[in-house]
Amino acid sequence: MTNGSDQITVIAVEDDTAYSAVLRRVLEQVGRFRWDGSFANPVRFLTALPGLHADVFLLDIHMPRLSGLECIREIKQCLPEARVLMISVHDDDDYVLKAFLDGADGYLLKDSSPDQIVEAIHDARRGGAPMSPSIARKVVGILGRLQPGETAPKPPSSSKAAVEALSTRETEVLELLAKGRRYTEIASEISVSLDTVKTHIRNIYRKLEVRNKAEAISLLLG
Amino acid sequence: MTNGSDQITVIAVEDDTAYSAVLRRVLEQVGRFRWDGSFANPVRFLTALPGLHADVFLLDIHMPRLSGLECIREIKQCLPEARVLMISVHDDDDYVLKAFLDGADGYLLKDSSPDQIVEAIHDARRGGAPMSPSIARKVVGILGRLQPGETAPKPPSSSKAAVEALSTRETEVLELLAKGRRYTEIASEISVSLDTVKTHIRNIYRKLEVRNKAEAISLLLG
DNA sequence: TGTAAAATCACCCTTTCGGGGGATGGTGGT
DNA sequence: ACCACCATCCCCCGAAAGGGTGATTTTACA
Numbered sequence: 001m002t003n004g005s006d007q008i009t010v011i012a013v014e015d016d017t018a019y020s021a022v023l024r025r026v027l028e029q030v031g032r033f034r035w036d037g038s039f040a041n042p043v044r045f046l047t048a049l050p051g052l053h054a055d056v057f058l059l060d061i062h063m064p065r066l067s068g069l070e071c072i073r074e075i076k077q078c079l080p081e082a083r084v085l086m087i088s089v090h091d092d093d094d095y096v097l098k099a100f101l102d103g104a105d106g107y108l109l110k111d112s113s114p115d116q117i118v119e120a121i122h123d124a125r126r127g128g129a130p131m132s133p134s135i136a137r138k139v140v141g142i143l144g145r146l147q148p149g150e151t152a153p154k155p156p157s158s159s160k161a162a163v164e165a166l167s168t169r170e171t172e173v174l175e176l177l178a179k180g181r182r183y184t185e186i187a188s189e190i191s192v193s194l195d196t197v198k199t200h201i202r203n204i205y206r207k208l209e210v211r212n213k214a215e216a217i218s219l220l221l222g
Numbered sequence: 223m224t225n226g227s228d229q230i231t232v233i234a235v236e237d238d239t240a241y242s243a244v245l246r247r248v249l250e251q252v253g254r255f256r257w258d259g260s261f262a263n264p265v266r267f268l269t270a271l272p273g274l275h276a277d278v279f280l281l282d283i284h285m286p287r288l289s290g291l292e293c294i295r296e297i298k299q300c301l302p303e304a305r306v307l308m309i310s311v312h313d314d315d316d317y318v319l320k321a322f323l324d325g326a327d328g329y330l331l332k333d334s335s336p337d338q339i340v341e342a343i344h345d346a347r348r349g350g351a352p353m354s355p356s357i358a359r360k361v362v363g364i365l366g367r368l369q370p371g372e373t374a375p376k377p378p379s380s381s382k383a384a385v386e387a388l389s390t391r392e393t394e395v396l397e398l399l400a401k402g403r404r405y406t407e408i409a410s411e412i413s414v415s416l417d418t419v420k421t422h423i424r425n426i427y428r429k430l431e432v433r434n435k436a437e438a439i440s441l442l443l444g
Numbered sequence: 445t446g447t448a449a450a451a452t453c454a455c456c457c458t459t460t461c462g463g464g465g466g467a468t469g470g471t472g473g474t
Numbered sequence: 475a476c477c478a479c480c481a482t483c484c485c486c487c488g489a490a491a492g493g494g495t496g497a498t499t500t501t502a503c504a
Binding site: 123127128129130131133136137139177178179180181182210211212213214215217218221 | 400444
């Protein structure tokens with residue numbers, strides 16, 4: 001974005017100025033990178049963010065006041081095309097998981113070599129997911145620990161908000177619908193007429209912007 | 223396990239015998255590996271499993287009758303120390319996610335080079351998580367799509383087994399059904415007649431022991 | 445206290461579903 | 475060779491779902 005496919009603009013957010021100086025030197029020596037400054041203070045970074053533009057952000061996780069994790073979403077919102085690499089000494093499951101949940105594109109440990117860092121930035125730029133080997137292991141471990149069955153791999157609309165906008169009666173009807181009840185069964189279960197049930201369902205469909213049971217239930221369960 | 227830190231015993235489960243022959247040649251040429259046979263039939267493999275011992279298992283995902291995914295847990299139960307690498311042409315989110323959820327240690331695409339395969343096996347052996355680059359990206363993408371806060375929720379989930387007993391065609395139909403497609407829409411999407419769709423759906427309902435869309439979808443989505 | 449939203453009911457009409465038959469061809473395993 | 479299963483297609487039929495329009499009564503809340 002900044003320079004087409006020519007240079008890669010990089011911004012770092014790192015409270016350890018010694019380390020960010022190292023990063024800077026590494027990147028400037030290799031060329032192809034444009035070091036567009038670094039922030040030692042994550043709060044200042046966030047306030048400056050709207051005016052920034054970079055291809056890749058390098059974020060430290062442990063910083064005073066604000067975790068680098070909190071910066072990820074902001075960056076992604078301002079610059080959806082930007083890549084975010086976390087750089088940290090920590091390889092706790094918790095940090096790794098949070099980073100990726102929040103949208104990080106990669107995760108490097110601070111013991112990574114200059115070559116690895118350079119390669120990781122390039123990798124991120126081409127849509128890769130650079131990770132230090134031990135991080136990759138963590139990620140797999142985390143996935144392996146998720147209870148099978150519950151992983152909500154649902155990218156699409158899934159407007160959960162819409163479901164919650166339903167009235168209590170409508171929710172009740174929708175849940176019975178999801179259990180496979182027929183209109184007549186629902187009517188008798190909640191003691192209303194068949195036509196009332198149909199009206200509720202029509203309203204549910206309108207609110208959820210769906211056309212039939214299947215879509216409505218997918219929204220509810222999905 | 224088999225030979226201390228000397229040799230690495232490998233067993234493959236791969237219906238494509240040509241490809242497993244390639245694997246075998248690659249590993250035997252490099253040395254350090256002991257090719258302990260391959261299975262073209264996953265069912266036979268599972269029955270033989272209790273007598274097997276290997277350091278690394280290479281599993282294909284798409285095989286007749288039984289997915290390689292179904293083998294992972296069995297292997298891990300019989301041989302907790304063994305490493306399991308999936309080898310597949312598929313990089314769908316769904317397969318990748320399922321593989322790691324079920325306990326896979328790595329995931330390679332079939333276009334991986336011999337060197338990459340050899341390196342991946344070594345990596346897995348030392349506790350790494352070898353993945354083809356595009357797979358790493360998928361994994362990160364999957365994590366990024368999890369709603370923050372969803373790392374262990376979701377309760378019920380009845381007979382998931384039943385859903386998995388469906389044929390591939392039936393699963394396909396059921397998924398389209400869950401997306402709210404009408405029978406006629408499904409028919410044109412998968413290019414079969416309306417009656418065929420109806421037949422599939424009747425069979426789905428019979429296998430899942432349900433009576434309508436709503437119940438079937440609820441089973442599918444958990 | 446007024447009014448908007450929720451909840452209730454009614455009538456009519458068309459399309460979709462669900463289930464009952466039965467049939468053919470292909471594949472895989474015993 | 476046979477059987478089980480899969481995938482495909484056909485006919486028929488009644489029940490269920492969905493959608494339009496309009497209405498009345500509660501309920502909630504500004």
